[in-house]
Amino acid sequence: MGATIKIAIIGAGYMARIFSDNAHQLGIETHCFAWEKGAVAADFVDCFYPISIFEKDKILEKCKELEITGVVATTELTIPIAAYLAEKLNLNGISYDDAQHITNKYRNRICTENIPNLHHPRFALVSSKQDILDLKFKLPFILKPNNLGGKRGISVVKTISELESAIKYTFGGANSSTCLIEEYLDGGIEYSVESLTYHGTSYIIQITEKISSGPPHCVELGHSQPACISKVLKKKIIETISEALEKIGVTNGPCHTEIKIIKDEIYLIEFNARPGGDHIAWPLVDLSTGFHYIQAAIKIACNDFTGVDYKKIKQRYAGVRFVTEQTSYLKPLFDVCEKFEWCYKKNEIHEDLTCLKNNDGYNTNYFIYSSDKPIDIDKINDDIC
Template sequence: MLGQKKIMILGAGILQLPALLKAKDMGLNTIAIDINPEAPGFDIADQRILLSTTDVENVLMMANKVKPDAVITLASDMPIRTVAAIGEKLGLRTISCDTAIVCTDKGKMREKLREFNIPIPEFYVISDLEELIEVSKKFEDNFIVKPADNSGSRGIFLVEDTKNLSNAFVHAKCHSRSGEVIVEEFMRGPEVSVESLTIDGETTIIAITDKLTSGSPHFIEMGHTIPSRVPFNIQSQIKELTKSAITALGINTGPSHTEIIITSQGPKIVEIGARLGGDNITTHLVPLATGVNMVEYTISLALSKEVKLPEFDQKAAAIRYIESKNGILKSVKSLKDFNKVDGVKEVKITKKEGEKISNITNSGERIGYVITQADTPEEATELCQRALKSIQLDILNID
């Protein structure tokens, strides 16, 4: 179509589908980039480019050829550097390359936040086991070891006994692209995420999400609920902390996803992504609970359109992931067709029958989920639990 605006979307996997679908719904010509030729987004994109989203040089070369009017990624961290590089080269509305680097390197992120006196855990950046052994002596309590530049709970290890230092280091190191590892204070307390949108340097908090994890040692996210049930006075602290951190990191445009733990000393930043939150939070839960389509507003911002947020709805939404174990997934049965139950918005199995599944050690190993909407977070959560109980997994044990 003559004059049709083009948007380049880095990633064509399942997490990027909402961006591709919304962009097409907005009448845009979609250019999807992914290294996986089987990426589902390629089926709906107008143009498909087979490249790694972190291959800055070659993606930038392609962007220079196709001249997109906007570039975004949704729920992945490392493509943010590529987005910023394209934005700076073509004069598009993105964060800067400097901000992208800080937001995708946990060590640099913590250093910048510390510079602005933002509450963060005690931390150290190391690259070998000997350094870890020395740093471990500085902690009187348990501590976390994790890669400096990965996401989705990959490589996280809680050290409760220093006899496990070698295992912790290997687990984190093998998930680190740079080879650097973060060693940080183990923060105890409820964990939340904060979904925000920054427009011309002004940040609006869209939602605070309560998080459920698998606990020690890997802390895989197994559920989220909006709105948060944290006391309102703590929520006020969380909002102010989030806005201060976003400003400190230089995020002056677009979405951000901030993870916070409410410790006995008050809320502390875990990390911030200069992107929309994953786990269906911003693509599904936020619009169900607040009526705000963050994907649409993110695209509009990237196109340099004027954006005015609407009044927020006062509903609730929740997601719960299905537990699994080692084996072969033979079949999935449901005692009740919960897809037709009022309030259940989606029941999805992300693994195929005959596929090998495992005990969950990172978010990519989860096998499915249930999403619900209700008037209160308690009702949304209870509906999720009922739906989960109806799902029967036939797993062939291969231990």
């Protein structure tokens, strides 16, 4: 690589700022491309270009002029754009052909149907209420946008009387005429698998345990690392997800894979070929493992990655709790959490608690903990109460 390493960051949201901050720690110059309106990262990058991410050839010409070293995606929407640029610039990335489909939940289920130990609920594509009725799915079932991640647009339908409002909620938020209907998986616990892939070899860095609001919209209310699972189950998850990443075409870069474990069986929820949001990829992975996940993703994009030395991965504990209407019981702890040594960060946006309707870990009240020992947040909260 040349004397000055430069990365192109596609998108300008919170993850773009995280990429920029981590790149600067590596001495890398950051160039960000996105709409100017709502560009959170604009003031934190070296150079910001108010170019729509959909003007990919215009971005490409600028990247050629800048002699960009690597390209990173920050959201589902930017994945195919970043892949297009990387391919045209002969840089590391996902193939553009795969990237155009990698957010498609239906396609990814089809690609991974025959993987041992990876289970799928019954699923189908639908485009109307009549499609849904004709399938005669057992209640409850889930409607979700086929091409959006982050639990956006999800609705659990418990009775037929709820179907109209669920259709409006799910189809209204989707940028597609089709949505996915799935059997509702009752019970179990949700997890996410934080991985990095380099030239086709995948490394599982951390497994995150999630706290979900449950129906109707299954919003995530907190995350804990590492997940409290057996060594046998962890090994099965690592082997299974590594194979799945290959099947869907993740050849380079990060992936945030969501699964559900029911009686030690792995059920796929969805893949997101970008870092996990809501503080998962950063800072939680860094805090719980000592491994700089985002910096590693940048090095992969710049073809300067040397793999993962698992012997150096630390065994620490970290997590985040979102303090909302759904988790109002945590308010006493939230009010005083900064007094505890384990408190890494407290973020207070609202004096009054609000209802979290979609995953949005940056614009709500939360606290992040970090410790060398396990932290029982509920017990600490109970002691305060």
